[in-house]
Amino acid sequence: MSLISLHAVGYSYDGVSAVLRDLDWSFEPGCFHAIVGRSGAGKTTALSLLAGLATPTSGKIEFDGRDLARLDRYRYRRRDVGVVFQSFNLLPHLTARENVELTLRASGKPIRDKRRVALDRLAGVGLSQELADRRVLKLSGGEQQRVAIARALAFDPRVILADEPTGNLDLTTQEDIIDLLTASAREGKCVIVVTHSPEVAQCADQVHKLQAPHLKSTSRRGKRKHPAPATP
Ligand SMILES: Nc1ncnc2c1ncn2[C@@H]1O[C@H](COP(=O)(O)OP(=O)(O)OP(=O)(O)O)[C@@H](O)[C@H]1O
Ligand SMILES: [Mg+2]
Known part of the structure; x- marks a missing residue:
């Protein structure tokens, strides 16, 4: 059963030309999905719709069986x-830890020791306490990317959306992040990653391809080496 489903979804920025057209995609919990396609194919646009930052100009998106456009999107x-x-969209004058803590607070979830959770999440993406306590503007691009990933995972959301999460990372760190996202999927989360990286796409259970010039899309099973465990 899908957690998020797209039904004939289309999107146009100017009301004239469609960037996305007729997308019928479904995203299951416990699954690592990749969205691939050439630059300008509409991947970030699709992610914005999934994040509830924009609404489709045609068709609809359902989250947990309910029309996302009618939900409290905030x-x-x-x-x-x-x-x-x-x-990344981090707050540059705050430290890495403060960025994560802010998101924990905004989630309204009952997390008692937010400082500890933030530090644990940052450690999980390979950032030491020293880096966690440094202002974001004094971190490298790859370190900032890891803060953004820690922040997205921190409050235990049901869906993780990531736009090129390994774009600035060396191969080893990229593998660590793929492992982290795969583990999140195995915990039951619905992980959706936009990527240009064949290595990342290869780890996905399901690959959704956006075809430039925004007219067609396909979905296929991924080639992941370790299949997902059978659900009872
Ligand atoms: N705010 C906007 N207003 C008008 N057009 C936009 C806007 N944002 C993106 N576009 C256009 O929509 C199309 C899809 O953009 P999008 O950012 O979704 O592509 P993408 O697949 O994420 O590309 P990339 O791989 O380079 O990040 C592009 O042609 C882009 O120029
Ligand atoms: Mg993009």
């Missing part, structure tokens, strides 16, 4: 989806 964004933006 609540959906704060509690249900963790997003890693292509441009």
